[in-house]
Amino acid sequence: MMDPFQRIREEAYEANRQLPGLGLVKFTFGNASAADHTQRVFAIKPSGVSYEKLSPDKMVVVNFEGQVVSGHLRPSSDTLTHAVLYSHWPDIGGIVHTHSTYATAWAQALRDIPIYGTTHADHLPVDVPCAPPMADDMIQGNYEYQTGMQIIQYFQEHGLDYHQIPMILVGGHAPFTWGTTVEKAVYHSAILEEMAFMAYLTEQIHCRVNPSALPPRLKSALIEKHYERKHGSQAYYGQDTND
Amino acid sequence: MMDPFQRIREEAYEANRQLPGLGLVKFTFGNASAADHTQRVFAIKPSGVSYEKLSPDKMVVVNFEGQVVSGHLRPSSDTLTHAVLYSHWPDIGGIVHTHSTYATAWAQALRDIPIYGTTHADHLPVDVPCAPPMADDMIQGNYEYQTGMQIIQYFQEHGLDYHQIPMILVGGHAPFTWGTTVEKAVYHSAILEEMAFMAYLTEQIHCRVNPSALPPRLKSALIEKHYERKHGSQAYYGQDTND
Amino acid sequence: MMDPFQRIREEAYEANRQLPGLGLVKFTFGNASAADHTQRVFAIKPSGVSYEKLSPDKMVVVNFEGQVVSGHLRPSSDTLTHAVLYSHWPDIGGIVHTHSTYATAWAQALRDIPIYGTTHADHLPVDVPCAPPMADDMIQGNYEYQTGMQIIQYFQEHGLDYHQIPMILVGGHAPFTWGTTVEKAVYHSAILEEMAFMAYLTEQIHCRVNPSALPPRLKSALIEKHYERKHGSQAYYGQDTND
Amino acid sequence: MMDPFQRIREEAYEANRQLPGLGLVKFTFGNASAADHTQRVFAIKPSGVSYEKLSPDKMVVVNFEGQVVSGHLRPSSDTLTHAVLYSHWPDIGGIVHTHSTYATAWAQALRDIPIYGTTHADHLPVDVPCAPPMADDMIQGNYEYQTGMQIIQYFQEHGLDYHQIPMILVGGHAPFTWGTTVEKAVYHSAILEEMAFMAYLTEQIHCRVNPSALPPRLKSALIEKHYERKHGSQAYYGQDTND
Numbered sequence: 001m002m003d004p005f006q007r008i009r010e011e012a013y014e015a016n017r018q019l020p021g022l023g024l025v026k027f028t029f030g031n032a033s034a035a036d037h038t039q040r041v042f043a044i045k046p047s048g049v050s051y052e053k054l055s056p057d058k059m060v061v062v063n064f065e066g067q068v069v070s071g072h073l074r075p076s077s078d079t080l081t082h083a084v085l086y087s088h089w090p091d092i093g094g095i096v097h098t099h100s101t102y103a104t105a106w107a108q109a110l111r112d113i114p115i116y117g118t119t120h121a122d123h124l125p126v127d128v129p130c131a132p133p134m135a136d137d138m139i140q141g142n143y144e145y146q147t148g149m150q151i152i153q154y155f156q157e158h159g160l161d162y163h164q165i166p167m168i169l170v171g172g173h174a175p176f177t178w179g180t181t182v183e184k185a186v187y188h189s190a191i192l193e194e195m196a197f198m199a200y201l202t203e204q205i206h207c208r209v210n211p212s213a214l215p216p217r218l219k220s221a222l223i224e225k226h227y228e229r230k231h232g233s234q235a236y237y238g239q240d241t242n243d
Numbered sequence: 244m245m246d247p248f249q250r251i252r253e254e255a256y257e258a259n260r261q262l263p264g265l266g267l268v269k270f271t272f273g274n275a276s277a278a279d280h281t282q283r284v285f286a287i288k289p290s291g292v293s294y295e296k297l298s299p300d301k302m303v304v305v306n307f308e309g310q311v312v313s314g315h316l317r318p319s320s321d322t323l324t325h326a327v328l329y330s331h332w333p334d335i336g337g338i339v340h341t342h343s344t345y346a347t348a349w350a351q352a353l354r355d356i357p358i359y360g361t362t363h364a365d366h367l368p369v370d371v372p373c374a375p376p377m378a379d380d381m382i383q384g385n386y387e388y389q390t391g392m393q394i395i396q397y398f399q400e401h402g403l404d405y406h407q408i409p410m411i412l413v414g415g416h417a418p419f420t421w422g423t424t425v426e427k428a429v430y431h432s433a434i435l436e437e438m439a440f441m442a443y444l445t446e447q448i449h450c451r452v453n454p455s456a457l458p459p460r461l462k463s464a465l466i467e468k469h470y471e472r473k474h475g476s477q478a479y480y481g482q483d484t485n486d
Numbered sequence: 487m488m489d490p491f492q493r494i495r496e497e498a499y500e501a502n503r504q505l506p507g508l509g510l511v512k513f514t515f516g517n518a519s520a521a522d523h524t525q526r527v528f529a530i531k532p533s534g535v536s537y538e539k540l541s542p543d544k545m546v547v548v549n550f551e552g553q554v555v556s557g558h559l560r561p562s563s564d565t566l567t568h569a570v571l572y573s574h575w576p577d578i579g580g581i582v583h584t585h586s587t588y589a590t591a592w593a594q595a596l597r598d599i600p601i602y603g604t605t606h607a608d609h610l611p612v613d614v615p616c617a618p619p620m621a622d623d624m625i626q627g628n629y630e631y632q633t634g635m636q637i638i639q640y641f642q643e644h645g646l647d648y649h650q651i652p653m654i655l656v657g658g659h660a661p662f663t664w665g666t667t668v669e670k671a672v673y674h675s676a677i678l679e680e681m682a683f684m685a686y687l688t689e690q691i692h693c694r695v696n697p698s699a700l701p702p703r704l705k706s707a708l709i710e711k712h713y714e715r716k717h718g719s720q721a722y723y724g725q726d727t728n729d
Numbered sequence: 730m731m732d733p734f735q736r737i738r739e740e741a742y743e744a745n746r747q748l749p750g751l752g753l754v755k756f757t758f759g760n761a762s763a764a765d766h767t768q769r770v771f772a773i774k775p776s777g778v779s780y781e782k783l784s785p786d787k788m789v790v791v792n793f794e795g796q797v798v799s800g801h802l803r804p805s806s807d808t809l810t811h812a813v814l815y816s817h818w819p820d821i822g823g824i825v826h827t828h829s830t831y832a833t834a835w836a837q838a839l840r841d842i843p844i845y846g847t848t849h850a851d852h853l854p855v856d857v858p859c860a861p862p863m864a865d866d867m868i869q870g871n872y873e874y875q876t877g878m879q880i881i882q883y884f885q886e887h888g889l890d891y892h893q894i895p896m897i898l899v900g901g902h903a904p905f906t907w908g909t910t911v912e913k914a915v916y917h918s919a920i921l922e923e924m925a926f927m928a929y930l931t932e933q934i935h936c937r938v939n940p941s942a943l944p945p946r947l948k949s950a951l952i953e954k955h956y957e958r959k960h961g962s963q964a965y966y967g968q969d970t971n972d
């Protein structure tokens with residue numbers, strides 16, 4: 001008999017497996033999940049298990065209410081955050097959470113990552129948002145659920161579109177990224193880390209000639225051009241078959 | 244029957260293949276091309292195809308007017324920039340565009356890279372130029388063509404010689420490099436990244452003892468000595484056979 | 487006849503062997519030891535021997551008074567520091583000393599590493615302490631013994647619990663870490679290096695928008711939540727079997 | 730018939746071969762040589778040949794006056810600098826010149842590397858000296874010979890002992906290191922790079938709490954202790970057989 005969760009188990013496994021090689025996680029930090037919106041379930045990394053010991057059948061299948069549906073191991077401690085995002089955002093098929101070094105440093109500095117160049121604009125047309133740390137009662141309550149709710153609400157309150165902005169920094173904590181597939185969520189985690197590194201360097205290099213100001217943001221025409229040539233209705237980047 | 248583009252296909256393939264291993268590109272960023280000035284064509288990476296899936300026959304052959312001459316895939320979205328440079332500069336046989344981290348950070352900070360040491364002077368005798376972001380109408384028009392034109396005009400207006408200065412930063416965007424062969428263009432991309440890293444560190448180290456000034460440029464006699472011993476008519480670096 | 491020190495020799499060997507691969511030591515810097523509190527002995531790296539030439543039988547077995555019990559090689563020059571920690575702290579089974587780059591830079595800057603994020607709070611709920619350089623007469627006397635005593639006394643005087651805080655920076659020198667096993671001590675060295683890197687970046691990123699203040703420490707509720715979910719009596723991170 | 734230069738050819742080859750793997754050179758930068766003071770010759774890397782194409786028989790043998798004694802390739806362009814150091818300093822058996830990133834950045838910032846910690850003091854008991862750029866007529870004359878003479882004179886004028894201080898930064902250029910063997914010279918290049926990296930970080934970390942001062946130098950008692958326990962007459966680091 002076929003395992004109805006085989007596809008998401010394999011996709012989640014493959015995504016988790018890639019994270020250490022991309023330099024995005026150390027030891028057991030971080031977790032990736034892949035969702036099946038038809039069945040309202042997702043497969044996620046088991047908690048505290050090292051990446052080299054993972055296999056598709058060790059992925060834990062959880063429903064959008066956060067209850068384990070299949071699997072013998074305890075799911076990632078961040079499982080409820082994933083559940084909240086999937087249940088609110090119908091168009092995301094994968095989520096990745098890492099503590100990647102540069103992105104996490106921006107989260108710890110409680111700063112949005114300014115859009116300083118086309119590498120950033122190729123992927124999203126605005127600053128990478130950083131949500132402030134939550135109120136104490138939310139932290140002390142159902143913390144991981146509240147982390148998900150905070151992300152949802154932050155996007156609502158600031159009028160952000162999760163299709164366009166596939167990432168957020170949670171202040172004091174670390175980034176979450178997502179995408180239509182978990183493979184794309186992994187890509188967004190990797191590109192976020194590179195954007196975070198570049199923005200850090202850009203400020204350090206700029207401040208030597210102008211210590212009292214941040215570098216100028218990329219001009220609007222360039223943001224629009226680079227974002228649209230990859231993501232707009234007239235996009236001409238890539239091959240027609242590969243997106 | 245022989246493929247008349249075999250040499251440039253292979254050279255372009257080999258150059259593109261080297262970029263990830265040199266740490267200069269991630270995912271599908273960046274592109275290298277090799278030109279044949281006799282036929283007025285160049286071979287360039289297809290757009291959005293990952294480096295491990297490339298092969299010589301997947302390179303797209305394009306003429307100096309930017310029209311595809313041979314190949315089934317869509318060429319790099321930056322193809323017109325390459326076409327403009329080849330059609331204006333008869334002595335370059337290869338071009339490389341990357342978003343390498345340190346060079347891109349200087350481009351995002353909108354700064355020339357000052358010549359602080361002999362590692363820089365071994366390769367070019369002036370600061371690495373950074374062209375400002377283009378006017379909005381140029382961006383909104385034929386963007387990649389205008390990027391090429393901007394580079395050509397920047398060199399003309401500032402009296403720069405493309406034989407001597409095989410690289411430029413495009414402000415807010417990233418570097419382009421070139422050379423008599425695409426192999427040399429790859430080398431110039433790699434050395435630019437190292438120069439960008441060293442210049443960044445030099446300013447950070449210098450500012451701890453003198454926060455209000457940039458480090459002094461390398462003295463003229465040293466610039467001349469190092470540049471000339473590698474590139475002058477009396478050059479004595481390397482073996483007579485290997486350049 | 488069985489070697490009564492076989493377990494600690496193998497554990498110490500395995501821990502030392504991991505250090506270069508984790509990027510924590512270069513050449514012959516650093517040393518790891520594993521203790522057997524029943525026999526009041528520990529196995530430690532021989533001094534100045536490169537990591538690739540190590541084997542379990544080359545580990546030197548030393549008692550808690552610092553005297554060699556078994557082995558033909560001279561033990562690490564830091565052996566007495568290890569001996570002092572084992573003889574005072576009954577619950578540690580392993581110690582690691584490295585000169586890992588970022589942690590050592592904080593030690594050289596004579597600064598505690600502030601707790602800026604959850605990556606830090608996942609591992610310890612306070613700043614990483616940095617003990618000041620010792621008095622001259624302690625340095626000129628039995629230096630390595632005094633280094634151990636200084637660590638013990640620093641924890642006593644500041645009311646720190648070595649179970650909760652498995653690491654210290656020795657000012658001007660470098661870090662020491664420990665754990666219930668040497669495997670955990672190695673993990674603490676690696677995580678310390680990452681926390682040191684992140685805290686450095688956090689300050690650099692924050693100072694661009696607020697040059698005259700350090701970033702805010704992570705709020706107490708988040709520290710407590712993250713530390714407790716991994717280490718508290720109600721911990722729910724990881725699998726029940728793997729800690 | 731035996732090649733009288735076999736030993737130095739092999740030692741020089743092995744040293745050059747190690748430099749890229751240690752992250753100290755890119756492309757054809759840098760060069761290592763091994764000397765035979767009895768014959769007053771040294772073997773050195775040929776100029777501009779990539780490291781993977783080297784072999785012992787490609788090393789060029791040069792006498793202490795700088796004339797090629799054996800070999801078909803042109804020796805490193807820095808050969809005369811090596812010749813000057815060997816002819817003045819009878820106790821050095823090997824020399825290494827690199828453009829390693831952090832050490833070169835200090836050279837470009839024209840700064841000595843302050844002794845901030847025991848990692849530095851384990852290797853030399855003073856700041857790493859940085860000689861200022863030479864006068865123009867020395868640069869325009871016999872440049873590489875003058876570079877050697879400048880190093881010799883800098884040590885003489887500042888009362889430095891080349892046995893104790895096996896390295897120098899040449900301002901605006903890059904480091905030279907040496908040792909009783911070329912293997913030790915390679916080690917000194919690697920440790921210099923690490924010291925340069927750590928000192929850079931130390932200043933960056935310290936300036937966040939005290940922007941107007943450099944970090945304090947390591948206290949004298951610690952410098953003396955660490956230098957002496959490795960290099961003094963009562964040294965107890967390492968095994969009696971391995972130094």
